[in-house]
Amino acid sequence: MNVLFAQVGGSAIDTFLTKLIDGLALGAIYALMALGFVIIFKSTQVLSFAHGAISALGAYLVAYFITVLNWPGRYLESLPVTLSFIISAMVGIAAAAVMGMLIERVFIRPMIGEPLFSIAMITIGLDIILRTILGDYLGQGAQADVGSPWGLLSTSNISGVIVPHSYVATIVAAIAVVIVLVLFFRTRTGVAMRATAFDQEAAMAQGISAGRIFALAWGIGAALAAVGGIFASVSPRGFGVSPGTPFFALRAFPAIIIGGLDSIPGAVVGGFAVGIAEVMAGHYLAPFADQLGAGFSQIVPYVIMLGFLLFRPYGLFGTEEIRRV
Amino acid sequence: MRGRPNLYVSYEEEQRILPTMTQRVSMTFLVLVALSVPFKVIPGIKFLGDPSWLQILGLTFIFLIGALGLNILTGLAGQVSLGHAFFMGVGAYTAAVLGGEATNAVYGFGLPIWVTLPAAGLVAAGIGILVAPTAVRVRGLYLAIVTLGLVFIGQHIFRSWNSVAGVPELGRDWGEFQFALWSSDGPALALQSDGDWFGIAMLGEGKAYLFLLVLAIGFTLLAKNLARTRIGRSFAAVRDRDIAAEVMGVNEVKAKTQAFAISSFYAGVAGALYGYFLGSVQLETWNLFFSVTFVAIILIGGAGTTAGVVMGTVFVETLPRIVENTTDFLEVQVEEGGWLAPIADFIIRTEGADFGLLSTVENGPGLSVSQMNGLLFGLLIAVFLIFEPLGLYGIWLRIRNYWKGWPFTY
Numbered sequence: 001m002n003v004l005f006a007q008v009g010g011s012a013i014d015t016f017l018t019k020l021i022d023g024l025a026l027g028a029i030y031a032l033m034a035l036g037f038v039i040i041f042k043s044t045q046v047l048s049f050a051h052g053a054i055s056a057l058g059a060y061l062v063a064y065f066i067t068v069l070n071w072p073g074r075y076l077e078s079l080p081v082t083l084s085f086i087i088s089a090m091v092g093i094a095a096a097a098v099m100g101m102l103i104e105r106v107f108i109r110p111m112i113g114e115p116l117f118s119i120a121m122i123t124i125g126l127d128i129i130l131r132t133i134l135g136d137y138l139g140q141g142a143q144a145d146v147g148s149p150w151g152l153l154s155t156s157n158i159s160g161v162i163v164p165h166s167y168v169a170t171i172v173a174a175i176a177v178v179i180v181l182v183l184f185f186r187t188r189t190g191v192a193m194r195a196t197a198f199d200q201e202a203a204m205a206q207g208i209s210a211g212r213i214f215a216l217a218w219g220i221g222a223a224l225a226a227v228g229g230i231f232a233s234v235s236p237r238g239f240g241v242s243p244g245t246p247f248f249a250l251r252a253f254p255a256i257i258i259g260g261l262d263s264i265p266g267a268v269v270g271g272f273a274v275g276i277a278e279v280m281a282g283h284y285l286a287p288f289a290d291q292l293g294a295g296f297s298q299i300v301p302y303v304i305m306l307g308f309l310l311f312r313p314y315g316l317f318g319t320e321e322i323r324r325v
Numbered sequence: 326m327r328g329r330p331n332l333y334v335s336y337e338e339e340q341r342i343l344p345t346m347t348q349r350v351s352m353t354f355l356v357l358v359a360l361s362v363p364f365k366v367i368p369g370i371k372f373l374g375d376p377s378w379l380q381i382l383g384l385t386f387i388f389l390i391g392a393l394g395l396n397i398l399t400g401l402a403g404q405v406s407l408g409h410a411f412f413m414g415v416g417a418y419t420a421a422v423l424g425g426e427a428t429n430a431v432y433g434f435g436l437p438i439w440v441t442l443p444a445a446g447l448v449a450a451g452i453g454i455l456v457a458p459t460a461v462r463v464r465g466l467y468l469a470i471v472t473l474g475l476v477f478i479g480q481h482i483f484r485s486w487n488s489v490a491g492v493p494e495l496g497r498d499w500g501e502f503q504f505a506l507w508s509s510d511g512p513a514l515a516l517q518s519d520g521d522w523f524g525i526a527m528l529g530e531g532k533a534y535l536f537l538l539v540l541a542i543g544f545t546l547l548a549k550n551l552a553r554t555r556i557g558r559s560f561a562a563v564r565d566r567d568i569a570a571e572v573m574g575v576n577e578v579k580a581k582t583q584a585f586a587i588s589s590f591y592a593g594v595a596g597a598l599y600g601y602f603l604g605s606v607q608l609e610t611w612n613l614f615f616s617v618t619f620v621a622i623i624l625i626g627g628a629g630t631t632a633g634v635v636m637g638t639v640f641v642e643t644l645p646r647i648v649e650n651t652t653d654f655l656e657v658q659v660e661e662g663g664w665l666a667p668i669a670d671f672i673i674r675t676e677g678a679d680f681g682l683l684s685t686v687e688n689g690p691g692l693s694v695s696q697m698n699g700l701l702f703g704l705l706i707a708v709f710l711i712f713e714p715l716g717l718y719g720i721w722l723r724i725r726n727y728w729k730g731w732p733f734t735y
Contacts, residue, residue: 119710
């Protein structure tokens with residue numbers, strides 16, 4: 001995928017800026033995934049391993065609406081591709097949110113108070129189930145096209161810096177999501193959510209329904225996963241939804257470890273940092289590809305994460321766990 | 326002390342692996358039954374002596390060894406790990422390098438299995454000790470993510486290090502699954518070719534089955550015994566409350582490092598056996614899903630209990646075959662219009678326009694048998710954790726206590 005933009009002419013600084021935009025776009029996807037993880041974790045103490053499957057299913061729904069059903073283009077013939085994509089994306093994201101809430105209500109709610117790893121294992125089980133269903137719809141080795149709302153490979157060349165349009169859209173969308181979230185956490189519901197994350201009992205004593213907050217957190221988390229999954233499937237990052245799409249969420253794990261498992265600013269910073277590091281390593285260490293092995297850039301986040309854990313086990317912004325006897 | 330099974334008059338007596346006569350007798354019986362499987366002598370389970378079933382049971386024993394290792398780490402020492410596949414891969418490729426034949430593309434020393442198996446375990450344990458300093462610093466879900474990272478890094482190394490793991494897609498071979506005194510000697514025990522053992526004609530699968538059964542029993546006893554030792558008790562103390570354990574004089578870092586080392590040793594041996602047993606293994610085998618299988622085994626069986634691990638392994642490893650057989654049975658019912666046909670027709674899809682959850686024809690809606698297995702596997706993990714956190718062992722305890730207390734319910 002990134003090979004398409006490997007042939008960067010021009011000066012070193014142009015190459016660097018081109019790669020920076022690539023890294024920011026990848027980082028935006030990681031940040032979206034990481035935000036979903038963190039919101040779910042902060043509210044319910046659940047680390048959702050089903051995140052990848054939810055993101056891929058959300059993206060698959062978009063692909064289904066656009067390419068299979070040709071909806072909404074079927075009704076509005078003159079609708080621009082981008083608008084049609086955005087409408088489908090909204091529906092796909094909403095569907096993912098509903099799925100997240102369902103998962104919370106059916107599988108996670110009965111497990112409140114159980115060991116955290118047991119709940120995490122349930123989400124792994126759900127991940128397997130959802131991926132199996134997705135695999136059944138996708139078929140063997142097939143990909144579902146989500147359409148090319150910003151053109152298949154359309155780029156702008158701004159004085160030597162190559163800027164793919166879909167990367168810009170990814171970065172803009174991630175920033176918009178962060179702004180919306182910041183505003184949301186100032187609303188009444190947002191404050192209730194923060195209060196519940198801080199102390200469930202105290203929040204319930206103030207009349208906040210903790211169960212509703214849990215459902216909401218899973219809804220938001222799943223919606224963010226779907227947004228990330230959609231942008232991970234749009235060309236040139238990915239060519240449609242494939243069985244590999246869920247792995248974007250797994251590669252966002254280093255982002256939340258680096259940022260701190262329970263820190264929302266940490267998720268954003270960690271996501272962008274990991275994305276940039278992955279792209280930069282992929283480009284600047286390419287001469288050593290023989291020693292490092294093909295595709296080594298994909299494990300760069302994990303290597304950084306392991307190194308990070310030695311020095312700051314609870315991440316940049318995470319709260320250090322206080323242990324009492 | 327007949328009739329008073331819960332009366333112990335000494336510490337040794339209470340700490341026995343099989344405290345009561347009933348348990349000793351039933352366990353001996355179970356082992357004898359297991360030993361008799363390849364000879365097809367016991368009516369009712371003769372079908373288990375077929376090559377295809379022996380293959381599945383052999384794999385079950387290999388998975389049992391791996392799962393016992395994870396149980397020591399997760400069940401006994403309380404350190405959750407998603408990195409078991411990585412350690413199995415390390416063991417597998419150690420055995421492959423030491424035991425396989427050298428070619429232009431890959432290393433190989435052609436050493437016999439009694440060298441390579443312990444070496445595989447030791448190298449994996451060494452890597453476990455190397456990883457431990459990072460792993461000891463973090464706990465709970467952080468540890469799960471760290472070990473998840475190990476799997477991805479490990480997969481990348483296996484994929485890239487072609488002189489050890491072979492070319493991707495092709496993989497490499499592990500050498501003959503046989504017991505020879507030295508590489509130049511002929512096999513003392515050939516484990517994969519048909520032949521006579523002490524005058525009894527045996528299938529190759531049967532020989533491998535017996536070899537793996539003996540190994541599995543040995544490793545089970547070792548694991549069971551470990552829990553009774555000083556080391557095992559220090560693991561349990563760390564699991565139950567690490568700070569309290571430290572206050573009582575247990576060295577937490579040492580205990581966790583030991584747990585990682587022992588668990589990785591088991592994983593390494595299991596990985597090496599897996600390679601030998603299957604002859605060649607795809608590079609993508611050692612992935613997250615492989616790790617999850619082991620975690621699922623110990624959770625479905627019952628974390629922390631050796632008996633539970635055995636039950637969980639048998640259950641998880643034989644389930645795909647059972648699903649397959651059931652599907653075949655239902656398909657025959659539909660085609661021949663047996664008495665189950667109306668229900669079976671509803672469940673499976675045999676032709677294009679038919680409705681059904683399971684599809685026996687390619688393409689189109691409906692899950693294939695392997696997808697059905699994946700679905701069931703995921704469902705089982707979720708259902709067991711929600712409804713029976715103690716796993717199969719918990720179910721067994723309830724059944725046992727029901728009969729123990731009968732006619733009373735307490």
